[in-house]
Amino acid sequence: MLMRAQALYLENATHPQARACACCEVRRGSLFGVLDASALDRIRAHVAAPQLKTGEYVYSRGESGGAVYTIRVGIVRFERTTEGGRRRILRMASRGDLIGQEALLDRPYGDDAVACTPVELCRIPASLVRELGDTQSTLRYELMNRWQRALDEAETWATELPAGSARRRVLKLLLLLARHADAEGRMWLPQRNEIGDMLDMTLETSSRQISQLRREGLIELLDTRQARVHLPALQAALQAEDA
């Protein structure tokens, strides 16, 4: 609610979007990766490339932003607040993901989208996507794919995370987060109270669990927010827990 994406970072003063799109490392595999060069030309002028710091909001629930975003760098979490006032973290998105698709239907955003790390985005007006969708069938197909991917991710979180003991849930979460790890195997580690909001436990419990896993050598804390995990050991521990 407090901080919102406003600042528009442009890498190059003369041809800002040309650089942002043409050189984009995530274009392949991203929403507009399916477009040809002429279509890409049309969109460049309308796409902004905001940058957010940790904790800033991409958008919040109920807001009618009129734009979708692709994530170029960083990790974004989706959260909602229950009527009782408790925060729940529903799923994560990272590089290459499309978020805020509700805007294509002229609906207000359904979740709060918050930067977990410094984040670089592409902001694409919803009207532009709709317009392109009318002529480009590949874009339509890709859009439906994105929707299904989001649904799948949400259901995976809903299936795997809320069930079982605190230890099991933490292990599962670490495995899901490890999918967003960088090339050196470092992964983003949430704060203890964030873990609590993801797994419906108190911050004390999540702290105890993380500390325990650290003592067992399954996870190595680098920075406060970064860790390296031993995947095979983690999976073994999870299986032992499920048995």
Added chain:
Amino acid sequence: MLMRAQALYLENATHPQARACACCEVRRGSLFGVLDASALDRIRAHVAAPQLKTGEYVYSRGESGGAVYTIRVGIVRFERTTEGGRRRILRMASRGDLIGQEALLDRPYGDDAVACTPVELCRIPASLVRELGDTQSTLRYELMNRWQRALDEAETWATELPAGSARRRVLKLLLLLARHADAEGRMWLPQRNEIGDMLDMTLETSSRQISQLRREGLIELLDTRQARVHLPALQAALQAEDA
């Protein structure tokens, strides 16, 4: 896995689908409600109207069915099984809902879809929907709407249900299920072990909670599978719980 939708119930031997579509009470507000008469004509011959009994599978996870379904009568639940072998119920669908949309992307179904009550469906081949989508922009828009609705429903379940005490979770579930109630205010009540799989608790705990709510007069058990709830009292109890 065991029982699958195969039987093709036709209400009328001469013009089966003509009746199924033209007379369909849920057409307004359903996927093909946006189509005009000529488009409706084209689809009639390809749409089947299977009926399922309680507990039968519409489809199961991993299966490549090549069709989407709209629900005409009844309630369907989506479930997945964790790697540890525990069943999790993720969300519900009822009259007017579109399910199995993954098929439009040539993907296998992502969940098991199981009849909670006797169910009547329309089975629509994915190729037919894709074909119509290429020419009918209203259908495309409606499809995206359905996708977003499914995502929203999944996130609502994920937000509201797994958090808090057993009592709070049961209250929340009853409120969500009450949205599928019929005109007389009767709602479908899951078995105790189904409630357990929805809320991650044992069947004993869910039984205790339901019994307690019955004693408090917040819920009235009619049939074994049917109940009438007192919405205002339920909401008050929930607020008291959240406070």
Added chain:
DNA sequence: CGAGCCGTTGAGGGGATTCAAGCTCAGTGG
């Protein structure tokens, strides 16, 4: 009428919460 499923209820134990204290560390200002 016995078998089996489903729901209910009780007793006991264990794991998570609650309440509380102390720790590290970064930022601030005397």
Added chain:
DNA sequence: CCACTGAGCTTGAATCCCCTCAACGGCTCG
């Protein structure tokens, strides 16, 4: 330079809620 502060993390002790194990009753069906 260093005390001061506050945020985030860790750990301990006591309580409580839910799970586990168990027994029993109603109901349907073979």
